[in-house]
Amino acid sequence: MTRALTVSIDAMGGDAGPGIVVSALLKTILRQPDVQFILHGDEAQLQPLVARQPKLKSRVTIEHASGQVSMQDKPSHVLRRGRDTSMWHAIQSVKDGAADVAVSAGNTGALMAVSMFGLGIIEGISRPAIATIWPTLRGQTIVLDVGANVSATEEQLVDFAVMGEAFAHVIFGLARPKVGILNVGAEEQKGNDGVKGAAQILRHSNLPIDFHGFVEGDDIAKGTVDVVVTDGFTGNIALKTAEGTARLVSAYLRQALKRSLFSKLGAVIASGALHTLRRKLDPRTQNGGVFLGLNGIVVKCHGSADAVGFASAIDTAIDMARADINARIASDRSAIAAESAGARAGEL
């Protein structure tokens, strides 16, 4: 008998504590009737929370972990001293084969370090990346890397394209996702050597992608492509700049609506619509990032996520576990490596 699809959860990771994890599970178990859950964390806290919810009884196992990674802990410290933490145990469950995927709302740097140490990297991929799903005028776009690395070579950008393509295939159900490389202009001659070299490789690859070429910063929100490839330095700054801009525009809107009695009245009447807008822009409803390129799947939930956000991160994790994304990444990557080797031999 094969075991059910199992999700390993770091129950102590987020800012809000294990309460929201249990609330998230109450949502998830209805949507996902065939999935089991392992909660890693302080048994004394978790046991009573779970015991109060009879529906969770047959679906959730608690595994005690005495330690906890804080948001301030350095990744190197956690690697040396963190073996008793709920984060470490959550990754270990995936490594041991007890679970198919791990979810944590904890410290991103520590989670990446523990995940790399525990799971290792897919053969042929040189560095893992963090992918995020970005809201656009047309729907959603995957952007990666948004912070696993502070630079990327052309080969690493190609790795990210392969991983983003597999992610778009799994999450959006696209047979041939449209992939673009983030750059300072759309013309072929623009940009640094990394993006130009990666574009050159992707233009001639036989990957199941529609390679669009370069895209610019404003193309992300336009939804010009399904996958935007960039290095983790630029991607992280673009992501946070967008968050800051959304907050700035919301603040301008609030100021403008408070300026006169008429505009205040209008705001009251339109309050339902303005509430919808606020929810759409609330970073807590975003589900954080997915770590790609590891021998195992890890989903990083936003540290300040509420139950809705955490439940959505669990859903993403289950979709990815079901679709076996890593087999696709490994086979695409080796196909590209073979093509590159062939092209080099052809030049001799």
Added chain:
Amino acid sequence: MTRALTVSIDAMGGDAGPGIVVSALLKTILRQPDVQFILHGDEAQLQPLVARQPKLKSRVTIEHASGQVSMQDKPSHVLRRGRDTSMWHAIQSVKDGAADVAVSAGNTGALMAVSMFGLGIIEGISRPAIATIWPTLRGQTIVLDVGANVSATEEQLVDFAVMGEAFAHVIFGLARPKVGILNVGAEEQKGNDGVKGAAQILRHSNLPIDFHGFVEGDDIAKGTVDVVVTDGFTGNIALKTAEGTARLVSAYLRQALKRSLFSKLGAVIASGALHTLRRKLDPRTQNGGVFLGLNGIVVKCHGSADAVGFASAIDTAIDMARADINARIASDRSAIAAESAGARAGEL
């Protein structure tokens, strides 16, 4: 007798043609009674436009240029073949000393190439940068480089800090501007070698700045610092990502307000406030970028600017010409170079 402060204008550069340049001048001459203007471009088009405005007669000189740089022209092509263009002539007036500053709404890459070729770089500065003024929750912040270069070494980032500090001094009147370097985290150990090296130099410099350390993408719109230093690749992508996000949020707002009769009614009543918001987010009201680091001042107006935007670019140009920003940049840069040399000698 010394001549009046004179602005050299590429009258053929923007998308909208010379008409908006003349409309902009009608606004500017009232605010700037002591300034003269040279319009470079097709005399047959410019002469009748200016002749219709008697107020401009004593303030504007037209200098004929037969050619024109298009938005599609490659910088290298313009350098080889563009000597008869209005853009080239506009820069040449600054080089010859006939004008104190140049303004163009033309092709950015070509304008940078022609400006570097014509004016040269300030001694001690290795690369020019494009600086822009970014709206924030607290007011305005200068961000540079937003697109003159596709990478930056630590020394070049220090150059940008020096230039941004001088710009903040001139435009915002700050004695000790707060300067931050854009990075993926605020902690000292984060980021690539370039940003870490630049932070190290600035932390120990005696520049008249308040060096804040690293800032993240969302700190730009928060207004955490007065000057945000970054390489042109990241800066350009951050700027365009912010523009795209502002448009996305506006589109969400429009959708939300159209959803029900009540919210439509609210939107009608609050329409004045929503119009104010739209104007604040309209990229045409931004005045583009300032080229810093050249032996002469060049202001790049947004290609799609209207008369208000072009007039605001001219105002910025005049402020910079009056303040003699380049003397400050040159003296700050040589002070830092001397400090670095001293520090190196101290290590022997």
